[in-house]
Amino acid sequence: MNTSRAEATVELRPIQERVRSTANRLEAGLSQIDNKIHRIPPGLRGIGDRYIVPSVVALGPYHHGSPHLHQMEEIKHVAAYYFCKDSGRPVEEVYAKILSVAIQVRCFYDEDAVARFSDTEFADMMFLDGCFLLEYIGANDVLVPVLANTMVLSTGPCMLRDIMLLENQLPWLVLEVLMTFKHVDVSEFILGNIRALLRVKDRPGEVYVNGDYRAPHFLGLARLYLTGDTAHGEENQSRCGVMSILSAIQLAEMSVKLKDSDATMFADMIMNKNGCLYGELSLSPVFLNEYTACWLINMAAFETCTSTGYPSDGFVVSSYLSILAMLMDKEEDVHELRAQHIVQSYFSNQETLNFFKVIARHLRLGNRCFIILEAIEDYKQKRRVWIVVHRFLYHNWKNIVALISIVSVLVGVFKTLLSLKYH
Incomplete structure (x- = not known):
């Protein structure tokens, strides 16, 4: 009897350790939820790849290496070269700064996605992708021809789509580090494109930080512009009662x-x-x-x-x-x-x-x-009674107008006949 209990205790230890370590790992991951680069949740994958998979450029590890995105990899090197040249700093210095934060931002991605990259390969990817994204955002009339043709002329609209994909985001820390070498007006780029493409009205004020909230990436900044304070509407609480769904x-x-x-x-x-x-x-x-x-x-x-x-x-x-x-x-x-x-x-x-x-x-x-x-x-x-009345008027107003017109004509005819009778 005692032997059986001892065996049971031995068998329980592995499962106890597994559930404890798993709980600790997931709780640690939850603490990083605001900085994490997420994947599309399973419940939303039914929307189709056209809204998930980039069409011209991979940013970050999730779609890195996809054959249909290979052409843009060489352009990333060109973008990095000119980014560093414009900054007035050698490539080695800019890269070293990214290398110093690479271990930190590596944790922002799903472990299975970054496992295939060594630390150096991951740092290379963050450096090249970050320089590429900022060169695209800062693109102007003086952009070198090879970049202008690829980034703006040939694939411009597709780029606007790709840089807003959830699975195609770079940690804001990477862009922040790079912008210490060369300023790029990310805010104006986001606001300008949202105003132009979503046709929303101007909104004054800072969009990088709202209260205690700091957007983790490019998509997060765009959402912040369109939604405002993350605590907006907290004073209004839904009672979750019976609700009408009406067209x-x-x-x-x-x-x-x-x-x-x-x-x-x-x-x-x-x-x-x-x-x-x-x-x-x-x-x-x-x-x-x-x-x-x-x-x-x-x-x-x-x-x-x-x-x-x-x-x-x-x-x-x-x-x-x-x-x-x-x-x-x-x-x-x-x-x-x-x-x-x-x-x-x-x-x-x-x-x-x-x-x-x-x-x-x-x-x-x-x-x-x-x-x-x-x-x-x-x-x-x-307003039940008024709704019934209004619904009748809404569906029959043409007939009502026609009837009023007919009555008006008849009244006019009747008045004319009366006037003739008394003359």
């Missing part, structure tokens, strides 16, 4: 108007009661094409990897995209959103509808989404 046309039937918001943040979705008869749902506008669609999806994926705090759950872009998807049930709904300048796109109505319906299946519904849905439900419950 744009159904809202119009209920006397809820859609409005192109003056707000610059995706977080600023507001459902207001506009007087006694009408409601108003205000949303920030968005411009949709192949590249901006990729940006938005990868921002939503980034939120899925990093948003762990409650009640400010951080699913800002996800909530915004989910609300837009909810508003689109038919092509007529897309047309209504276009008419109100909330969604602008080169896509057709059907393509826009398909895009939002596909991604909505993979998105996490955030707190802000629930707040809007609950506000719509509250409006619906408090």
